Amino acid sequence: MNDPETDPLFDLEGRVAVVTGGLGQLGSEYVRGLTERGMKVAVWDVEADEPVDVTDRASVEAATERVIAEHGVPHLLVNNAALDSPPDAPAEEVGPFETYPEASFDRVMEVNVKGTLLCCQVVGAAMAREGRGSIVNISSIYGMLSPQQDIYEFRRRGGETFTKPVAYSVSKSAVLNLTRYLATYWAKSGVRVNTLTLAGIFDDQPAEFLEAYTARVPLGRMAQAGEALGAIVFLASDASSYMTGANLVVDGGWSAW
Ligand SMILES: NC(=O)c1ccc[n+]([C@@H]2O[C@H](COP(=O)([O-])OP(=O)(O)OC[C@H]3O[C@@H](n4cnc5c(N)ncnc54)[C@H](O)[C@@H]3O)[C@@H](O)[C@H]2O)c1
Secondary structure, eight states, X not given: OOOTTTOTTTOOTTOEEEEETTTSHHHHHHHHHHHHTTOEEEEEOTTSSSOOOTTOHHHHHHHHHHHHHHTOSOSEEEEOOOOOOOTTOOGGGGSOGGGOOHHHHHHHXXXXXXXXXXXXXXXXXXXXXXXXEEEEEEEEHHHHSOOOGGGGHHHHHTTXXXXXXXXXXXXXXXXXXXXXXXXXXXXXXXXXXEEEEEOOBOSSOOHHHHHHHHTTOTTSSOBOGGGXXXXXXXXXXXXXXXXXXXXXXXXXXXXXX
């Protein structure tokens, strides 16, 4: 029987990874899990001691040079950094679509789309020169499908005007086709590019939200943060060597009905 620690299909020992947004809820799980599997992991985050801003090409280039000098050309890039509107977002940001602020749209698109594009440009170019690499772009069920606005009914009952904002959905949709574009563009260079689509992750949300949300999930619960790691390991490893341009959906069945 294969020892999972040494199974060559999933073996990541000694390989180099970059995780953007690596200090966040999910990013920190990826960093932990990939490090435990022997990868050398660079954490790119605006909140890090040595901040990397994915929206700033010079910052991404400098960070890439540091990783290459220290560890070599990355084998894995996880484009995980993103902005969503927090539950306590200003009223105009979670108000009606018709008055959703342009500035909010620009800010979300800047990080979620342009940031992903810049990291692909700079790190992907180095991977293509090396003739190998795996890029994982993180999307959301809200990028595949419209948010179900009635999940947030409990907030409206409390007197708020609440609409799940549009920019996050648009940005996460863009990620799906950036993936397909680059998968074909780099196919002959040995760089694979896939999307990992996730559904809601448990983070001590209010009970009313959990009830409304989980009623729409066939598995009947939100994901735990660690449950996205298996897909990252799969997409990083040789187990997914024939997979590019795909969208791997880890959503508890949300999109199945
Ligand atoms: N949490 C969920 O329920 C959920 C569901 C579906 C998809 N996702 C996706 O998973 C990814 C991670 O989500 P999360 O919940 O861990 O988010 P999070 O907010 O906890 O972490 C995001 C991280 O990105 C960093 N960041 C923001 N702007 C940056 C920039 N310009 N440059 C570098 N770093 C920057 C932040 O500092 C933060 O550490 C996102 O792409 C998100 O869309 C999350």
